[in-house]
Amino acid sequence: xxxxxxxxxxxxxxxxSITISCTGTSSDVGGYDYVSWYQQHPGKAxxxxxxxxxxxxxxxxxxxxxxxxxxxASLTISGLQAEDEADYYCSSYTSTTSQVFGGGTKLTVL
Amino acid sequence: xxxxxxxxxxxxxxxxTLSLTCTVSGDSISSSNYYWGWIRQPPGKGLExxxxxxxxxxxxxxPSLKSPVTISVDTSKSQFSLKLSSVTAADTAVYYCAKxxxxxxxxxxxxxxxxxxxxxx
Numbered sequence: 001x002x003x004x005x006x007x008x009x010x011x012x013x014x015x016x017s018i019t020i021s022c023t024g025t026s027s028d029v030g031g032y033d034y035v036s037w038y039q040q041h042p043g044k045a046x047x048x049x050x051x052x053x054x055x056x057x058x059x060x061x062x063x064x065x066x067x068x069x070x071x072x073a074s075l076t077i078s079g080l081q082a083e084d085e086a087d088y089y090c091s092s093y094t095s096t097t098s099q100v101f102g103g104g105t106k107l108t109v110l
Numbered sequence: 111x112x113x114x115x116x117x118x119x120x121x122x123x124x125x126x127t128l129s130l131t132c133t134v135s136g137d138s139i140s141s142s143n144y145y146w147g148w149i150r151q152p153p154g155k156g157l158e159x160x161x162x163x164x165x166x167x168x169x170x171x172x173p174s175l176k177s178p179v180t181i182s183v184d185t186s187k188s189q190f191s192l193k194l195s196s197v198t199a200a201d202t203a204v205y206y207c208a209k210x211x212x213x214x215x216x217x218x219x220x221x222x223x224x225x226x227x228x229x230x231x
Contacts, residue, residue, distance in 0.1 A: 036217045038157070045206055045221035046149075046157065057211070057219050089157055091217070097174040099159040099216040 004102035011108040012080045020105045022073040022090030030071035034093035037075045041086045085109040112137040114207050114222035128194040132207030139188045140165040145210040148192045150203040162215045170215050197229045
């Protein structure tokens with residue numbers, strides 16, 4: 001069982017916006033501004049999309065944004081495109097195991 | 111262009127030691143404020159951080175791992191390595207090596223392609 005809870009799946013149509021949640025505790029998401037998000041296409045390595053709650057690495061589209069409120073972090077993808085279909089993982093620093101991932105969310109673009 | 115390439119046996123017997131090496135090219139493994147790490151992903155499952163190392167040899171491990179982990183670095187070869195001892199079938203996974211963002215020991219923005227290691231007799 002993953003320490004961070006994500007919905008198993010979300011879906012949206014091209015052009016729409018979707019939000020993926022990531023719920024933890026005060027020992028991880030709620031306690032530190034060290035939440036990151038990764039995108040993973042089938043058979044590929046993960047790609048960092050967001051770090052430190054809301055920062056985008058160079059080269060990542062500004063259609064990807066993220067935030068945190070209490071023990072829940074959220075990733076929002078606006079203007080959904082077919083290429084956004086992938087698995088998304090949140091991750092957080094934690095006082096117990098140093099770094100923990102969520103179970104992953106499969107995004108389907110309808 | 112930074113490239114990371116994992117190498118090592120694709121099949122390991124239970125109770126033996128899993129050993130992998132990551133070769134770094136296109137960047138200095140001795141870059142200040144950047145760390146190098148290992149992450150794994152069992153087939154069809156999520157990601158798990160195993161540990162990270164700085165070029166000086168300082169290491170940071172996931173304390174929740176059941177199998178003992180050792181990460182080492184050889185700056186002369188631009189390589190860092192992973193050893194996981196007393197493996198079981200639960201250690202079957204794709205193993206990724208990766209480089210962190212500046213100043214972080216556990217957030218990775220450059221990844222190798224991954225290598226599947228199967229633990230089976």
